[in-house]
Amino acid sequence: MLSNKPDYPRVPSWPYFIWIVFLSIILITIVVWGVSFIVDAPLEEEAAWAVTPNPAKAPWYFIGLQELLVYFDPWIAGVVLPTQILVGLMLIPYVDVSPHAQGRYGWKDRKFAVSFFSFGLFLWFALIAVGQWFRGPSWEFYWPYFDYPLGGNVWTYPGVPLKMTTAMLGNMPNWLGAISIIVFFIGGMTLPLLFMRVSDSFKLAAIFKDYFKKLGIIRYCIIQIHVLLMLGVVGKVLLRLTFGYKYIFTTPWFHI
């Protein structure tokens, strides 16, 4: 490791490092102070039970979850998915055990890891952007510049219906839903393994085989389950937006 290599170029912390710390502190203080000087933090009317604002938006970092509420029941969007995201994040160092590309930007050596993580981040901020800027009363789609009374509970455009989209929502037939889920997960878990056997002359297959050998079956399963969960979320979103499916599988106890 670098820190115990005697010949690696190092400099005394004073002043080369302290200098950076000092400058950062001043810079951040100025920025926070400057912004606070110009922009006032929001403060709305006093809290009142009787007055439900429409829409009631979460702070931006939770708006991604709120946006997911459109597509999933609260127990999935608000509990299962966030838990899974946090657990998945914590698992990263334990499934990505290759020591390569440590301590530097290593796109070439870790194309899959970087793509997966980046796609997750992108998804997160895309959901935030949609929730923050494109959702209005009743959590319907609106353009950011469309003037609606955020924070009030009175709809001020008589004659304009509260809901802009009147698309009919339905459920996917249960048999189709069950088959889709099973095919998606079983297929998703096994297809890469089958693909690996295709033929070594196929370059991607060879790369994947090598990758799998280093991972082992357990790590492969953990990673692939998370890949599928993430794609599954995207899939459900698309299914609702295109076919108007509210649930793809319903049971007396819960719906997915």
Place this chain on the structure above:
Amino acid sequence: MSKASPEHGGDRKPGVIGTVWKLVTNNFIFRTVFRTGFPDTMLKRMAVMRSSFLMHILPTKVGVHGLKLYYTWCMGGITFFLFLLLTLTGVLLMFYYIPEEHRAYNDMKDLLYMVPYGRILRNMHRWGAHAMVFTVILHMARVFYTGSYKTPRQFNWVVGVLLLTITLLLSFTGYLLPWDQLGFWAVTVGTNMAGATPFIGFEGPFSELLGAQIDNDIRFAMIGGTRIGANALIRAYVWHCVGLPLIASGLILFHFYRVRKDGFSGPL
């Protein structure tokens, strides 16, 4: 006037600033505070880092690559500094704010219109909190993209994820405190989701197995009632001002300890 000759700079006569500087620093009282003197030799530079309480958490020497802005983006340090800034402004806000259902909102108005510098104090706490959430995400991204979570830093990454969670919870609990419509309904929406937790939330699947009801489930434990009210406010307040900051401080200390013990990441 000082009789001392300049320590360095040859025989040049000290100017006014130099003389005053000598007067202030070249006496034994000053030396009881700052032991090393001006760190102009390598030995003193090592000593100053080790003997200073505030700086001894930092290494005495750093690898040049770790100093590069494009490597760390300074994001961990900036996150920590924002945490300190929020602690300071937060404590000041506590002098003016009472978490009582009928009073909290008025205290906010007082801060805005009556308390000297109250408005900018509140603004700094608010925008600083938003900034901290953002920088902690950026810090996580840089640690990921530089592969810095790999051996031997796996566990510090886990601690980091816990810190991310705590940071979000800190922001969330703080959101309720102004007791305005914005925070009130955001927290209502958020805690309603907790009510949908499987098994232990009254609206969640399988809630009847454990007998979860609106007045004994996880949501009830969080907000101390069946809806957001005075109890939720005091709970948010205590978590926001005592519980979560303590947990965050402990985790941050541990996080730093591990960064020092594992050594800073870098090319193998």
